[in-house]
Amino acid sequence: MKGKNDDIGADKRLEMYRLQVEIRDCEKRAYDLFLQNLVKGTSHLSLGQEAIAAGVASAMQPGDLSFCTYRGHAHTLARGVPMEKVLGELMQRDNGLMRGKGGSMHLTSIEHGVMGSYAIIGAHLPIACGAAWRAQYLGKTDVSVCFFGDGTTNIGAFHEALNFAVIWKLPVIFVCENNLYMEYTPISEVTAVPHPAGDRAAAYGLDRIVIDGNDADVVYRTMQAAFTRARAGEGPSLVECLTYRHSGHSRADPAKYRPAGELEEWLKRDPVKIYRARLAEFGIAEAAIAAIEQESRRKLDLATEACKAAPMPPVELLTTDVYADGGWAWRN
Amino acid sequence: MAELTYRDAVARGIAQEMERDERVVFLGEDVAKAGGVFKATVGLYERFGPLRVRDTPISEQAILGAAMGAAMTGLRPIAEIMFADFAAVCFDYIANEFPKLRYMTNGQLGCPLVVRTGNGGGARFGAQHSQSIENWTMMIPGLKVVAPSSPLDVVGLMAAAVRDDNPVIFHEHKSLYAMKGEVPDGEIVDSLGTAKILRPGKDATILALAMMVPRALEAAEALAAQHGIDCEVIDVRSLVPLDTQTILTSVVKTGRLFTVEENPRLCGWGAEIASIAADEVFWDLDGPIVRITTPHIPLPAADHLEDLAIPNAARIAERVSRVMNGSQR
Ligand SMILES: Cc1ncc(C[n+]2csc(CCOP(=O)(O)OP(=O)(O)O)c2C)c(N)n1
Ligand SMILES: [Mg+2]
Numbered sequence: 001m002k003g004k005n006d007d008i009g010a011d012k013r014l015e016m017y018r019l020q021v022e023i024r025d026c027e028k029r030a031y032d033l034f035l036q037n038l039v040k041g042t043s044h045l046s047l048g049q050e051a052i053a054a055g056v057a058s059a060m061q062p063g064d065l066s067f068c069t070y071r072g073h074a075h076t077l078a079r080g081v082p083m084e085k086v087l088g089e090l091m092q093r094d095n096g097l098m099r100g101k102g103g104s105m106h107l108t109s110i111e112h113g114v115m116g117s118y119a120i121i122g123a124h125l126p127i128a129c130g131a132a133w134r135a136q137y138l139g140k141t142d143v144s145v146c147f148f149g150d151g152t153t154n155i156g157a158f159h160e161a162l163n164f165a166v167i168w169k170l171p172v173i174f175v176c177e178n179n180l181y182m183e184y185t186p187i188s189e190v191t192a193v194p195h196p197a198g199d200r201a202a203a204y205g206l207d208r209i210v211i212d213g214n215d216a217d218v219v220y221r222t223m224q225a226a227f228t229r230a231r232a233g234e235g236p237s238l239v240e241c242l243t244y245r246h247s248g249h250s251r252a253d254p255a256k257y258r259p260a261g262e263l264e265e266w267l268k269r270d271p272v273k274i275y276r277a278r279l280a281e282f283g284i285a286e287a288a289i290a291a292i293e294q295e296s297r298r299k300l301d302l303a304t305e306a307c308k309a310a311p312m313p314p315v316e317l318l319t320t321d322v323y324a325d326g327g328w329a330w331r332n
Numbered sequence: 333m334a335e336l337t338y339r340d341a342v343a344r345g346i347a348q349e350m351e352r353d354e355r356v357v358f359l360g361e362d363v364a365k366a367g368g369v370f371k372a373t374v375g376l377y378e379r380f381g382p383l384r385v386r387d388t389p390i391s392e393q394a395i396l397g398a399a400m401g402a403a404m405t406g407l408r409p410i411a412e413i414m415f416a417d418f419a420a421v422c423f424d425y426i427a428n429e430f431p432k433l434r435y436m437t438n439g440q441l442g443c444p445l446v447v448r449t450g451n452g453g454g455a456r457f458g459a460q461h462s463q464s465i466e467n468w469t470m471m472i473p474g475l476k477v478v479a480p481s482s483p484l485d486v487v488g489l490m491a492a493a494v495r496d497d498n499p500v501i502f503h504e505h506k507s508l509y510a511m512k513g514e515v516p517d518g519e520i521v522d523s524l525g526t527a528k529i530l531r532p533g534k535d536a537t538i539l540a541l542a543m544m545v546p547r548a549l550e551a552a553e554a555l556a557a558q559h560g561i562d563c564e565v566i567d568v569r570s571l572v573p574l575d576t577q578t579i580l581t582s583v584v585k586t587g588r589l590f591t592v593e594e595n596p597r598l599c600g601w602g603a604e605i606a607s608i609a610a611d612e613v614f615w616d617l618d619g620p621i622v623r624i625t626t627p628h629i630p631l632p633a634a635d636h637l638e639d640l641a642i643p644n645a646a647r648i649a650e651r652v653s654r655v656m657n658g659s660q661r
Contacts, residue, residue, distance in 0.1 A: 065405070098436060098438040098440070101435060102438065106436045108436070108437040108441065109440070110440045115404065115405070116404075116441060118429075120424050120428050120429070123424055123428070126394045126395075126398050126400075127397045127398070127401040127404075129398045129401060130397060130398035130399060130400055130402040130403070130405075130409075131401040131405045133398055133402050134405045134406055135405075137357065138406070144401070157397065157424075160393050160397075163389055163394070164388070164389065164398060167389065168386075317438075321434045321438060321439040322435050322474055323474065324434065324442055324444070324496070324497030326439070328473070330572050330573055331573055331574040332525060332573060332574075332577050
């Protein structure tokens with residue numbers, strides 16, 4: 001057994017486990033609700049990728065900003081947004097984060113530093129640069145974190161943003177969740193280098209950082225270093241986290257394109273399982289672990305019931321907040 | 333009172349706002365040390381320094397994305413897209429990001445920024461550096477869109493655009509940069525969503541925008557002198573919000589409506605106004621609504637061909653007089 005008092009410590013580890021369990025439970029529930037036709041539209045789960053959300057969020061400070069993608073439930077929950085607010089938005093109810101006006105791909109909660117979830121591939125990398133520019137300009141110490149997938153490294157905005165962040169030395173961290181696939185095509189079939197983010201870092205004068213994204217401790221430590229660098233005014237980092245999604249790309253995808261056995265191999269490296277074992281390894285009592293799991297399920301059931309009971313958004317919302325005056329008038 | 337060029341008015345308007353509000357920052361390609369390829373931002377870098385006036389790489393997506401990120405977290409950025417045609421390479425921000433942010437987040441976030449861009453033809457730059465793209469931006473809910481036609485309006489509408497809490501696309505006309513006009517001293521703040529009657533008249537209403545405004549005014553003088561037709565010329569100035577009150581009041585008064593548009597014909601801004609007039613003041617019309625536009629073609633480079641394409645005073649006057657004399661076309 002390793003020592004209890006390594007740099008991470010028991011409290012942080014319990015927090016990271018709690019986040020992973022809550023995300024896992026909530027994502028599974030989202031899938032169940034979809035099967036019941038209670039989640040409409042589309043949704044993109046982070047099952048299997050929980051360690052990244054937990055590890056990054058645990059290294060963040062209040063005031064730091066998250067810029068997520070359509071696959072953003074995990075990152076939104078990890079910043080402390082209540083499950084009810086997330087599930088409510090997935091169910092497009094009035095109790096959702098944006099009262100049903102955004103939907104699952106656009107989760108936003110500014111009070112938690114979740115500055116939006118973006119569904120046009122790559123768009124939010126430059127946007128995160130802008131938020132970081134604001135911090136730099138105003139002399140603030142907050143850091144902007146931008147999450148995206150492996151597929152996103154092949155769009156122009158990725159390259160524009162990296163160059164821009166480096167030349168302006170912006171306090172922004174780019175976190176690439178390499179889950180091996182874009183939608184259905186393996187990233188290796190469409191990318192000039194084996195590591196879509198890491199192998200491009202050198203082109204922008206950045207360190208090549210490729211890590212195990214299924215181990216929250218590794219993610220956490222890597223991010224701590226990146227935050228230290230950003231807050232010291234030393235500029236951006238690009239972190240490639242290797243991971244795997246256990247489900248299809250979106251709710252419509254049975255993921256038939258995966259070679260036989262691939263999922264099974266990755267299930268052996270399930271981040272939640274890995275982390276549960278880690279806690280035990282550090283001598284954290286089974287009772288404390290079980291309590292986290294029970295509490296997660298209790299909160300989730302309450303949130304689910306609240307969402308099922310919540311009304312649909314009122315019709316007045318159709319035309320609110322198109323313009324800053326709160327309305328939609330385009331003429332006098 | 334000073335005589336300023338349209339290009340100097342751009343710098344004056346930006347400077348007025350940067351002086352007033354520390355949150356106003358300005359970025360774009362070659363805009364700082366070089367003062368812009370159209371020399372419209374000369375002196376801003378020297379006056380406000382390298383933290384507020386910034387040269388960027390040739391990265392239109394990064395320019396607009398960064399402006400958005402800064403705007404949604406508290407700054408008031410002005411971003412330049414050198415030629416309006418280049419809006420097409422960063423259209424995601426113009427079409428999907430800026431204008432949807434407030435709505436999708438149920439009002440949690442806003443995007444108070446200005447995109448200035450060199451719009452329009454007449455400079456013999458050919459099909460990819462001459463387009464009038466005001467209609468591309470008009471069609472998107474959530475944006476505001478202005479296109480000033482004089483140095484005074486440049487200063488006043490720039491101030492209004494910067495102070496507005498919405499994303500504003502500010503179309504500067506490339507061929508007007510050398511135009512001179514009187515601009516009073518002191519702070520000037522105009523308001524978005526207001527058209528201006530530049531020449532009162534009783535027989536017909538002519539709507540124009542940007543470079544079409546001086547041409548419509550010239551045509552109106554010719555129509556009065558040669559045909560005794562007294563035209564009311566309105567500078568639309570703001571496509572969104574649209575000052576339909578000023579426009580429709582004029583149409584009701586004159587009974588005739590002409591639009592003069594530099595954008596290619598299909599879905600040009602005048603089509604929307606024509607449909608509003610047809611819906612709302614049809615019974616006050618005394619004749620067909622007529623749109624005078626650039627034909628539905630890419631713009632050629634050769635000067636005599638470009639001049640044939642873009643409406644000019646002679647073509648406007650000829651068309652208005654024929655239609656006013658009973659011809660359908
Ligand atoms: C500009 C753009 N092109 C295509 C799409 C459609 N699309 C949505 S998700 C996706 C795959 C993205 O892959 P990756 O970046 O690896 O993220 P992941 O979904 O694996 O998390 C694609 C192609 C899009 N939303 N935006
Ligand atoms: Mg992927």
